[in-house]
Structure formats: C-alpha cells, structure tokens
Amino acid sequence: MPKLQYDYIIIGAGAAGLMLADTMGKDAFFAEKSILLLDKDTKETNDRTWCFWEKGAGLFEDIIYKEWNHIFFAGKGFSKRYAIPPYTYKMVRGIDFYSAYLARIRTYPNITFKNESVTGIDEKQNEVHIHTSAHTYSAKEVLNSVFDYKMAIRQNTYPVLQQHFIGWVVKTKKPVFDASQATYMDFSIAQKGNTRFMYILPYSTDTALIEYTLFSEKLLPKDAYEKAIKDYLHDKLDCSDYEIVEKEQGSIPMTCYDFKEHHTDRIRFIGTAGGWAKPSTGYTFMSTSKKIPQLIAFLKTGKPLKELSFKNRFWFYDLLLLDVLHSDNEKGHLIFQKLFKKRDPQLIFKFLDEDTNIFEDIYYILGCPKIPFTKALIKRLF
CATH class of the missing domain: 3.30.70 (Alpha-Beta Plaits)
Structure with missing residues (x-):
C-alpha cells in the first residue's frame, strides 16, 4: 500500500517545484516532514530554455550550458553591442536542470517524486486532498505550480x-x-x-x-x-x-495580477501560477530562485499560506509599463530603444532585478518615454 498522507505536497516539477523541493530537502527544519512531489511528466526531455543575468558565480554554475559577456540590442535605425560585466548573461537548458535537481531530490529520504496526473484538489478544514490518476493523497499544505491562464484573465483590474x-x-x-x-x-x-x-x-x-x-x-x-x-x-x-x-x-x-484570490490557508500557488514571472519581462527563473527562500521562511512560521505577499514598489513600475503596452502595443520597441540609448545595460539589469535604490529608480524611469508613462500614471491614480 503506497503512502497516502504527507505534510507537504508540491504539484509540478518545473523550475519552481524542483527548486522548492530541493531547498526543503536541504533544510533541517523539514527533515522530519514528509514531502510528495507530483508531475505527470518524467522530465526527461529538453522542453525549454531559461536565461538570466547575474554577477559572478551563482547557484546554477554546474548546469550553465552557455554564457555571454556581451549583448546586442537593435531597434529602428539604432543598434549597439554592449559589454555587460560585472554581469554575465547565462543559459540553462531544461533537461540539464531537471536531471541535476531530480538527482539531488532522490537523495532526500523524506521526499518522494511520483509521475501522476492531478485530476482534482479538495481543501478540507484540516488538510487538502489531492486526487490523481492513480491515488488520492492528503497533505497539511499544498504548493501548486500548475498555471491556467483563466486564473489571470477572469478580472479586469490588471491587463494581461x-x-x-x-x-x-x-x-x-x-x-x-x-x-x-x-x-x-x-x-x-x-x-x-x-x-x-x-x-x-x-x-x-x-x-x-x-x-x-x-x-x-x-x-x-x-x-x-x-x-x-x-x-x-x-x-x-x-x-x-x-x-x-x-x-x-x-x-x-x-501581468501584475497577484493571484491572491487563488491562495487559501492551505494551498499556495508558486512559480508562474503564483505570479512569480517578472511582469514587465516574463523572466521567471531567477525571480523564482529569489522567492523560494522567502517562501521557505514563511512556511516555518506556520501562518496561513494566503498571508504571504511579494508586492513591492517594482510591482507598480511593472504595472505602468503593462498599462502602456496594453493601450498601444506597438509602443514597445520605442520604449526599449529609448531606454537602451540612454541607459547602460548594467542599470537596466539592476532595475529589472529589483536591486536599485530610489534614486536609481528615478534615473532609470527618466530614460523612458515620458508622455505614455505619465498618462498611464494619471489613469491609475485618478
């Protein structure tokens, strides 16, 4: 008879699910906790590519497939090659990530990985029931990385x-x-x-x-x-x-929709399904790696999962860009061209990493076209 009850169930063995499982497996706090990782796929194909930039060596050096110290930008009548040190632009192939992380996860005695399709989720007062193609499992808390666009488009407050x-x-x-x-x-x-x-x-x-x-x-x-x-x-x-x-x-x-309506006391959406993709760029891999430690720290508090929030001032900056692109989608190339003309890529990367201070924020923002962003700001405020 397979084990059916767990402390935590992670649905989806993509970037968010695997990073979370690996981090929990290495943390002594979770050593006595049982964790089930579910995915319908065996993760044995190269189905995607992730890229990110960072300074120096990072968490993923062993699986970097290729890296570059220069980037190229081209617009209408403008193009330039940029040296980006101290940053490096790095690429990870899906198959290399899956292989490395699943190999590590299999060494953690408290984590089980199963290839099963989730067919239903029922939240009870004290636990969550996860129905799959083979079994019904229960857990005290569930971290779900399965994304459905319907989650984001059933609202009109934030453009998608x-x-x-x-x-x-x-x-x-x-x-x-x-x-x-x-x-x-x-x-x-x-x-x-x-x-x-x-x-x-x-x-x-x-x-x-x-x-x-x-x-x-x-x-x-x-x-x-x-x-x-x-x-x-x-x-x-x-x-x-x-x-x-x-x-x-x-x-x-x-989108800047924060998915909070979908979180409950015992179910938390993570990764793309939790709004972890950077709204203004779509970059998700490094954003996810930065949010995992915050999620881990929150899990240790025992508070209801819906209470965790990642919202900050950069959320509002992203919202204004999306408002501009939503109202006039062709303006994108003008925005990025002006930005790359007026600002160094190092500042652009730092801003997109949400590492800039308020003075750097202002300098960055002043490099963007002013009229469309001013209109978007006024519309949001009034």
Missing part, C-alpha cells in the same frame, strides 16, 4: 499580456552567428501593431537558438512564428541553408 514565442535551434552550413554575444532584443523586424523582436542565443558561429517573441494579448498561428524565423535567417543573416535541430515554444503571462 503574454510573452509568446517559438524558437528553433538551427545549425547552419556556414558561420553566421557571433558566438560572443546574445541578441537580447532585435526590433528591426516588422512590428505589425505589436511589440515583436528576435532573440538569439548563439552556441557557436554555426549553431544558435533563435526565438521570434511577442509581448501582446493574442497568440499567432504557428506558421506565422516559423515564417518570421525563416525570413530573419534569410533576410537578416543571409542564411538559407540550415538544419533545425530542436524546437521549443511557450507563453508566459505578463
């Missing part, structure tokens, strides 16, 4: 955009890429009423991940993304002879 993309890892017959730099944003492509850019992570001069990315409300037909990648390779990179090695696609919510 999506960072949606399709990416190809291509291998070309001739050297095409500058392997020393990551193309952070290339807005030189047609915007077509949206915020659209190309994002390139070169592994070598003949191999790179190329993503066609949009910040907008609606997804495109699959062939629209793929045609854009083909056109970029042909028109911008003068390359028509290549092999598609891998494909990936995704959609990340960009």
Whole structure:
C-alpha cells in the first residue's frame, strides 16, 4: 500500500517545484516532514530554455550550458553591442536542470517524486486532498505550480499580456552567428501593431537558438512564428541553408495580477501560477530562485499560506509599463530603444532585478518615454 498522507505536497516539477523541493530537502527544519512531489511528466526531455543575468558565480554554475559577456540590442535605425560585466548573461537548458535537481531530490529520504496526473484538489478544514490518476493523497499544505491562464484573465483590474514565442535551434552550413554575444532584443523586424523582436542565443558561429517573441494579448498561428524565423535567417543573416535541430515554444503571462484570490490557508500557488514571472519581462527563473527562500521562511512560521505577499514598489513600475503596452502595443520597441540609448545595460539589469535604490529608480524611469508613462500614471491614480 503506497503512502497516502504527507505534510507537504508540491504539484509540478518545473523550475519552481524542483527548486522548492530541493531547498526543503536541504533544510533541517523539514527533515522530519514528509514531502510528495507530483508531475505527470518524467522530465526527461529538453522542453525549454531559461536565461538570466547575474554577477559572478551563482547557484546554477554546474548546469550553465552557455554564457555571454556581451549583448546586442537593435531597434529602428539604432543598434549597439554592449559589454555587460560585472554581469554575465547565462543559459540553462531544461533537461540539464531537471536531471541535476531530480538527482539531488532522490537523495532526500523524506521526499518522494511520483509521475501522476492531478485530476482534482479538495481543501478540507484540516488538510487538502489531492486526487490523481492513480491515488488520492492528503497533505497539511499544498504548493501548486500548475498555471491556467483563466486564473489571470477572469478580472479586469490588471491587463494581461503574454510573452509568446517559438524558437528553433538551427545549425547552419556556414558561420553566421557571433558566438560572443546574445541578441537580447532585435526590433528591426516588422512590428505589425505589436511589440515583436528576435532573440538569439548563439552556441557557436554555426549553431544558435533563435526565438521570434511577442509581448501582446493574442497568440499567432504557428506558421506565422516559423515564417518570421525563416525570413530573419534569410533576410537578416543571409542564411538559407540550415538544419533545425530542436524546437521549443511557450507563453508566459505578463501581468501584475497577484493571484491572491487563488491562495487559501492551505494551498499556495508558486512559480508562474503564483505570479512569480517578472511582469514587465516574463523572466521567471531567477525571480523564482529569489522567492523560494522567502517562501521557505514563511512556511516555518506556520501562518496561513494566503498571508504571504511579494508586492513591492517594482510591482507598480511593472504595472505602468503593462498599462502602456496594453493601450498601444506597438509602443514597445520605442520604449526599449529609448531606454537602451540612454541607459547602460548594467542599470537596466539592476532595475529589472529589483536591486536599485530610489534614486536609481528615478534615473532609470527618466530614460523612458515620458508622455505614455505619465498618462498611464494619471489613469491609475485618478
């Protein structure tokens, strides 16, 4: 008879679920607590790529697949290569992350990982029942990383955009890429009423991940993304002879909706499902790694899970950007182009990491177009 009762159940073995399970496994506070990690997938495929920037060595050095000390930005009539030290732009492949973290988690005697699909969740007065395709489990507290867009769009207070993309890892017959730099944003492509850019992570001069990315409300037909990648390779990179090695696609919510209506005393949504994706950029990996310690500290207090809040002043800054992009989605390339023209990438990274002081905030904000943000501020205040 399998064990059916646990102290904690973590639903989803993505970035948030695995980081949380690993952190709990290493913490003596949870050594006597039983923890179940559930995911319908075995996590044995390279289904995604995460990128982030940081100073020096960090928590993920053993699984960094590629890193760059330069980034490239291009707009309409403006482009520049930037040296970014002391920051490094780093890439982690999904398969490397899953393999490393699952291997560690399997060494913790109090954590069990099971491949089962969750079919239902029932919260009782003293516990939560998790129904799966095979069993019904119970736990005192549940951390759920399964995201459904309906969670965010059933409200009108906060706009909901999506960072949606399709990416190809291509291998070309001739050297095409500058392997020393990551193309952070290339807005030189047609915007077509949206915020659209190309994002390139070169592994070598003949191999790179190329993503066609949009910040907008609606997804495109699959062939629209793929045609854009083909056109970029042909028109911008003068390359028509290549092999598609891998494909990936995704959609990340960009919203300041904080999901608090979905949290309860015993159920807490985490990761993208908990609003952990940075609203203004969609970057989730490093944001998640910074929120995990705060969640761990809160779990130790024994307080109802719904009482934890991550909201700060950067939440409001993000909200204004999303208001601007929601009202006029094509303004995105103008905002980012002006910002990269007037401010160093180191300040941009520091601001997006929410590490700037108030004076640096003001200096950063003054580098953005003033009229659309002033209108958005007035609308929010009045």
